[in-house]
Amino acid sequence: MTNNPDLNKKIENLKRKKQAVILAHNYQRPEIQGIADYVGDSLELSMRAAETDAKMIVFCGVTFMAETASILNPDKKVLIPDMNALCPMAAMLPAELIKVYRKEHPNAKIVLYINTLAEAKAECDAVCTSANSAEIVNKIDTDNVIFGPDANLAHYTANYTQKHLISMPAFGFCPVHKLFKKEAILELKKLHPDAEVLVHPECDPEVCGVADFVGSTSKMCKRVRESLARKFIVATEIGLLHRMQADRKDAVFIPAYDEAVCVNMRLHTLEKLYLSLKNERYVVKVPADIANRARKALEIMIK
Numbered sequence: 001m002t003n004n005p006d007l008n009k010k011i012e013n014l015k016r017k018k019q020a021v022i023l024a025h026n027y028q029r030p031e032i033q034g035i036a037d038y039v040g041d042s043l044e045l046s047m048r049a050a051e052t053d054a055k056m057i058v059f060c061g062v063t064f065m066a067e068t069a070s071i072l073n074p075d076k077k078v079l080i081p082d083m084n085a086l087c088p089m090a091a092m093l094p095a096e097l098i099k100v101y102r103k104e105h106p107n108a109k110i111v112l113y114i115n116t117l118a119e120a121k122a123e124c125d126a127v128c129t130s131a132n133s134a135e136i137v138n139k140i141d142t143d144n145v146i147f148g149p150d151a152n153l154a155h156y157t158a159n160y161t162q163k164h165l166i167s168m169p170a171f172g173f174c175p176v177h178k179l180f181k182k183e184a185i186l187e188l189k190k191l192h193p194d195a196e197v198l199v200h201p202e203c204d205p206e207v208c209g210v211a212d213f214v215g216s217t218s219k220m221c222k223r224v225r226e227s228l229a230r231k232f233i234v235a236t237e238i239g240l241l242h243r244m245q246a247d248r249k250d251a252v253f254i255p256a257y258d259e260a261v262c263v264n265m266r267l268h269t270l271e272k273l274y275l276s277l278k279n280e281r282y283v284v285k286v287p288a289d290i291a292n293r294a295r296k297a298l299e300i301m302i303k
Contacts, residue, residue, distance in 0.1 A: 007270050008035055014277040021054035022273070023069070025061040026217045027239035027265040032060050032273065039243060041217040042068075042114045043129040043301075049073060050302055058276055059284070060268045062087040066284040067118040071291045071298060081272035083282045085264045087115055092172045093149035095119040101146050101168045108144035108166060111137055112297070113153055115174075118286045120149075121294035127301045130201050131216035134160035136301060148172055156201035156208060176262050177202035180235045185210050185256050188233050192254060195231040198223060199256075203235055211235070217243075224248050237262050 012035070015022065023045050024036035033039045038048045042065065049057060049069040058079045059066040064087050066080040093116055102110065102123070110124040113133070121127055128136035134157050137145050147154040147165045149172035158165045180203050189197060189210070198220045199211035208214045213223050217240050224232060224244050234241055235256035244253050275281065286294070 004031075004270055007274055011035055011270065011274050011277060014274070015058075018056050018277060018280075019054055020056035020058055020277060021048075021052050022058045022060065023048055023065075025065065025239075025265060026221075026243055027237040027262050028060050028268060029239070029266055030242045031270055032268055033239070033242055035270070035273070036060065041129065041131060043131045043216070044218055045069075046072065046114065046129070046298070047302065052076075056280075058273065060273065061085070062090070062262075062264055063284065064090045064115060064117055067286050068114065068121075068298065070284050070286045071118060071121070071294050072302075074288070074291060077280065078284045079276045079280060080282055080284050081269070081276040082267040085267045087264065089113075089115050089149055089172060089174050090117050090120075092169060093117070093120050095123050097169065098123040098148075101148075101166070105144060105146055105166060107142065108146045109140050109142045110146045110148075110168075111140060112148055113150050114301070116149060118290050118294050121297050122290045123293075124297050125300075127294075127297045129216060129301070131218055132301065133157040133201075137161050137163055137165070139300075150174060150202055152177070152204060152208075153201050155205050156214065174202040176237050176260055177235075178204070179257050179260050180204070180207045181257075182206045182210055185233060185235060188254060188256065192231055192233065194229070195233045195252075195254060196223075196227060196229040197233045197256075198235065200236040207235060220244070221247060224251065236260070237265070239265065 022036045050072045056077045070078040112124040148168035151167045154167045196212045231252045233254045241253045
């Protein structure tokens with residue numbers, strides 16, 4: 001939907017009244033990004049969640065992000081406008097599977113991508129994001145590291161470490177980033193030879209191989225701000241182009257695939273955000289035993 005000034009005003013009034021902060025992922029609808037207090041990737045939003053002094057957090061993202069905010073803020077009320085905003089990748093790694101891998105590799109430590117359920121984070125040694133995966137893996141004090149659930153991010157991270165990475169599960173993937181194809185990007189590059197190609201590391205290795213730059217959404221935004229290029233082909237969820245365009249009004253941004261949309265992220269609307277604030281629904285609360293164990297792994301990443 002387009003922006004709604006009356007609804008925006010109601011949301012702003014409720015936010016002030018309830019001392020709430022609105023966090024929105026880069027893949028959210030433009031109108032959600034427009035009203036959020038902070039827009040960012042998983043790492044940026046985790047940092048904001050850890051630092052906020054607001055009494056209430058409304059998280060416009062998928063549920064694992066709201067879980068992370070709850071883990072880092074056990075005394076605050078965390079809301080998500082639509083409880084059906086699930087992450088398919090996170091669902092690929094239940095806690096029971098992690099226990100199986102740990103038994104099979106007793107000398108390895110486990111690093112999990114933040115795109116995981118709270119129950120999974122509670123079973124790992126450290127959490128990372130696509131912005132700092134290599135940095136976290138390199139700080140682990142074992143030669144063998146079990147990494148999950150994104151196999152493509154594991155492949156990308158392996159390029160920047162001497163450690164042996166074991167993908168868990170072997171097939172873990174993001175459905176949106178699987179949509180990008182090397183051949184399509186090369187065709188776009190022929191049409192726009194002056195464009196830089198920016199690719200998210202959740203994409204297949206052959207797609208990363210034709211990129212001028214591979215990085216998380218926050219690193220892609222940084223690249224856009226610093227680059228001298230005036231045109232960019234972007235291989236990630238198209239919501240990021242809204243933030244990029246705001247940063248570089250002089251540049252042209254071309255989606256590597258027009259229909260690269262995370263439908264789960266897009267479940268949040270201004271109406272649902274308003275109702276979430278008004279009625280304080282839907283509360284995301286991680287059980288204390290799981291939260292306490294998961295918090296240790298998240299704090300390694302944040303520190």
